[in-house]
Amino acid sequence: MEKFNFRFVDDPKNQNVGLTxxxxxxxxxxxxxxxxxxxxxxxxxxxxxxxxxxxxxxxxxxxxxxxxxxxxxxxxxxxxxxxxxxxxxxxxxxxxxxxxxxxxxxxxxxxxxxxxxxxxxxxxxxxxxxxxxxxxxxxxxxxxxxxxxTITQHLKNIPLHIIALPIAIVFIVVAGVMILIEKIWGEN
Incomplete structure (x- = not known):
């Protein structure tokens, strides 16, 4: 019989029970x-x-x-x-x-x-x-x-995280520089 990729969840308090x-x-x-x-x-x-x-x-x-x-x-x-x-x-x-x-x-x-x-x-x-x-x-x-x-779905998201990490770092650096520049100009 053909298998379908249902995501059956192992929940000890509420088990899936099939028919024969x-x-x-x-x-x-x-x-x-x-x-x-x-x-x-x-x-x-x-x-x-x-x-x-x-x-x-x-x-x-x-x-x-x-x-x-x-x-x-x-x-x-x-x-x-x-x-x-x-x-x-x-x-x-x-x-x-x-x-x-x-x-x-x-x-x-x-x-x-x-x-x-x-x-x-x-x-x-x-x-x-x-x-x-x-x-x-x-x-x-x-x-x-x-x-x-699922863990598999988390693993599928790894490439997205790899791409997003450098962008986030650049954003944080730019924001930090902007705050620093603002403080320096604010003191003068």
Whole structure:
């Protein structure tokens, strides 16, 4: 199976717990939908419990939110003939994939109500893409926001630090010289 570069965080207080292949296959069969490979990989690693983004794995609840989302999409007249997979409902936000895109790393879409005026009395339903271009990027940004950047990401920033250090030194020297000149002129 293809591996995706999810950033799974080892949090002793809140461990990721995955589903088995059998549990995923039973879920797919009950839903009557195919699951994107990236999503299957996520379920294997964090389907029962995720320390970042818990998804719905109860087939009855999934079918219910799937129908609710379909009604909402029909009202908005979007994704009419598209096969969708709703993976989570959080308050009034639906997280879903457009399976018709047929991508290995699917885009995560979010349908939610957005306030459209400053008085908070008018709302509009909108579909946005999850942070990043695909589901893997979305999960990794959540991990970065919750747990900070990794050592690898710090190492990738070393060239930037190497370039910034001489510029900072020059700036400090110039500022010091300017302050010194100002003091000398101020005394005369």
């Amino acid at each position: 292949f059998e549990e995923i296959d039973a879920l797919k069969e009950k839903m009557g939908l195919r699951f994107p490979k990236a999503y299957i990989d996520y379920l294997l690693n964090a389907g029962k419990n995720s320390n970042l983004f818990n998804v719905e794995t109860n087939s009855n609840e999934l079918q219910k939110i799937q129908k609710e989302l379909r009604l909402e999409l029909n009202l908005l007249n979007v994704f009419q003939n598209e096969e969708i997979l709703c993976i989570k409902k959080n308050f009034e936000a639906y997280y879903f994939f457009n399976l018709s895109e047929n991508k290995g790393k699917p885009t995560l879409y979010i349908l939610s109500e957005i306030c459209i005026n400053e008085n908070w009395n008018a709302f509009q339903k909108r579909i946005t893409k999850g942070e990043g271009e695909d589901f893997v990027t979305f999960i990794n940004r959540l991990a970065e926001r919750e747990y900070g950047i």
